[in-house]
Amino acid sequence: MAAISLSRISWVTPDGHGVLTGLDLNFGQERTGLVGRNGIGKTTVLKLITGELKPMTGSVRVTGTLGQLKQVVKPGERETVADLFGVTGALALLRRAEAGTASVEELADADWTLAERITAALARVGLDAGPDTRLAELSGGQRTRASLAAAVFAAPDFLLLDEPTNNLDRSGHDAVVALLAGWRAGAIVVSHDRELLNQMDSIIELTSLGATRYGGNWTHFRERKATELEAAQQDVAHAERQAAEVRRKAQLAAERKDRRDTAGSRKAAQGGMPRILLGARKSNAEASRGAGAKLADRQRAEAQAALASARSRIEILQDLSVALTPTGLPANRTVLRLDGVTAGHDPDHPIIRDFSFTMEGPERVAIVGPNGSGKTTLLMLIAGGIAPIRGTMSVAVDFAMLDQRVGILDPAASILDNFKRINPGATDNACRAALARFLFRADAALQQVGTLSGGQMLRAGLACTLGGSRPPALLILDEPTNHLDIESVEAMEAGLRSYDGAILLVSHDETFMTNIGIERRLSLGPRGGGSA
Template sequence: MSALLILQNVSHTTAEGRELFKSLDLSLERGCTGLVGRNGVGKSTLLKLVAGDFAPQSGTVSRTGSLGLLEQSVHNSDFRTVVDAMGVAEAYQTIWRIMAGNGTPADFEKADWTLQSRLIEALAQVGMQECDPLRDLSTLSGGQRTRIALAALIFSKPDLILLDEPTNNLDREGREAVTDFLLHWKGGALVVSHDRQILRQMDRIVELSGLGVKTYGGNWDDYKEQKGREVEAAERELIVAERDAALLSRKIQIAAERKAKKDSAGKRSRGKAGLSKLILDAREDRAEQSSGRGKQLADRQRQKAEQKLQSAVSNIERLKSLSFEIGASRTPAGKIVLAFDEVFGGPDMRAPIINELSFTITGSERMAITGPNGSGKTTLLRLAMGELLPTSGRLHRSGPFAMLDQCVSLLDPASTILENFKRLNPDSTDNDCRAALARFLFRADSALRLASSLSGGEILRAGLACVLGSNAPPDLLILDEPTNHLDLMSVEAIETALNAYDGALLVVSHDEDFLAAIGIEKWLAL
């Protein structure tokens, strides 16, 4: 099977001089390929190189056939109607004028009589066959607009499609549309995503790291299994390297002690040997040369063992997920931390988004709020936090709360991580602050970084550190789409942190893998 895309010896450096990748080789055929890696490693840049947005600084990018790009979302500010979004507005208007009896000779000359049937076919493949091609996009939901974007791809029939985080900010309907599309796609696809449901539709996973690219056969679950074996092998390698380094260090120490004892004995016997000074000096020179060669050999062996050990340590750091330690909230099992009793509310008191809503969270229960975009999930969280007052009904809160939104707005971007922690935990000592931040991997000078300088994963980790790292974590933690814009390593780190937290959770998320990983027990669908 011929390759649709070939990258040979491709290198790229950022404007700030940071090398993203060097001498990178990659070949893609038909089928779906997921591109994964930490944020900042260069996934989006690589996609732009493939799309031809700019040329690589060295190496070549060769494409065979046509290329299509799936927009993350189709906004009615970009396109007015469905045919606008599908790129055929003018051709469709030509047919429309002819059908209405207003066609000109020029219209008849350029009319594409297959256009309408091809449009209907493309829309039908994404479940939008009943949609009027002239319908205004502003009347469609976010998930429906995503389906229109997919229909536009199907209509243009590219050989290779590029998708950059296609499910970010999409509701469940939009995510399902993208998943179903990829399941039935017959061409080639290169997909940058942290959505594990999407990655399960892949035929292969390509991991981009500072070491280059590595291809794993199979989908996300197969990739994780292979990575698990790599971690086990790396841990065995580290154990062997640590043992070898310790044995070598002891061996060198014993040899040095024997040499010192022998040299000391030689010096004591020098005056008693009755030999000339010339002979004694020559013997001492030979001994010193032998000692020097032995020291050089020992240094080389020590350096080699140290390099092997450092390599094993760095390999473990590259492969293993992050882990955290969190103090206990000690919330009593039967304590009601949040209760809605027939609550109505919303930003506009005359037209409440939340209507007659009732639920209760007790002890360490974990609840997920789901529903399409615009159904009132964020409004519910604002009511829970007291930022909005209900128009009617009763709302009960008990104990300390904390909320982390997508932007982690509780952090002051102009302050350091340490300053933010002290502001949010005024009773903590300096040692408490440092120890808490270290548990979330902000050690020493890294705690002095400005919040504005942090990546998406780092800023959420800093927010969790400030909220959960104190001596008294909150009884209830509220999270609004916490995994949006995070790479998979960061998502898994957040899952680890939340599993170590023993308080109650109220979470808005469309990421079903994330909700399953953090042990959601109750669901509320809006």
């Protein structure tokens, strides 16, 4: 039977940073979601399974075949879908056979259904393409779909997927969800996509404490985590009571001992007790005091250890909660207005055509549409990155834009220095307090932005943008949840729920849009036309 086993795995980065320590994991013929914070080792686990990485200690055993999603970032000019599927030679043989130039020996190896099966695999992920389609002609989302089709083409025993729904429009996303919903072999899926994780049979969470398996899908996992958080909070309360009780008893014992020693000293001072007996009593008192002190120290250490253990579970289980300064944006205030706008990088081939749109007050609006419909172009237009070719546009309030690269931050500066630049006049204490609310405490605030993970960088962008004394009245977000772990997404949701300004958002993450309270959707068509 197909199975994957990781036994006592340890792995460190080339610079000596420990990622995995003594990890034991087993995967059978079920769909498993692998979740955890950025940097905890999820992608590392996949690379250890495929052999791309070798463990420092421990062993990896794979029984069965693997299919892996390969992210094609910059394909070669002549690279085709057939290259992605690894069947270029087999298709060339079929063409020689059709032309009558194949040898008898070659004809015996010909797979006459190959092209048809490739097309069917592509259709399964909602991609209208063929084996000869050049990858450079496909969008990033379409290439992701093609890569997924290639991964499932040979019907592997295990499908390994690392963030498969990133960069996909809604139809592509739904195709991936449908594929996983109907997948009956093994699958290991690293994802922050909660809709996709709801198709899983089990969830494995990686934390600093190790790996924990939960039966059921993402919704069931969250319910179990909520129960565990409640239990952990009760354990903390119990441990705090126990620690306080240990301190109280130790204090009482010390006071009783002092009273006895004082009484004994007074009696000895009155005379009538042999010197040898006085010495023995003094020695016994000192020995008793030492034994009592050791017992009290041990009890205090045990109580503190129990309290620290309970609190460590709280740190892992508790969600981020953020309180922000109000923007005071009134409900009837016009935030932005576009009238008959046509825009794009090429005036002869505009992406946005005759587009009109108005936002008022603290509205929360999502711009949706297929890849290539002009969503990001529209955001760039509103943010001032490009000018309209025709029509008029005005933004009537102060705003900030956070794209996937968080361009508002200087990568060469620290988080703290970025905060001070974006919020001039803020005191050092105010800066520190604001960053701490977004989990950048103490030395974490001094990290150079360029060294941060994607999730940390976006959280830093939110902290610097929204954590000041005067947050902008309009926040523009372009696919903010791409490449983030779920903890970072939920931290962002917590921050945006506390924000009382207007939000204009491009996203394909339905759960995220629901959780931040999107009120209106603006749908862009294939040619940049729109409707609310």
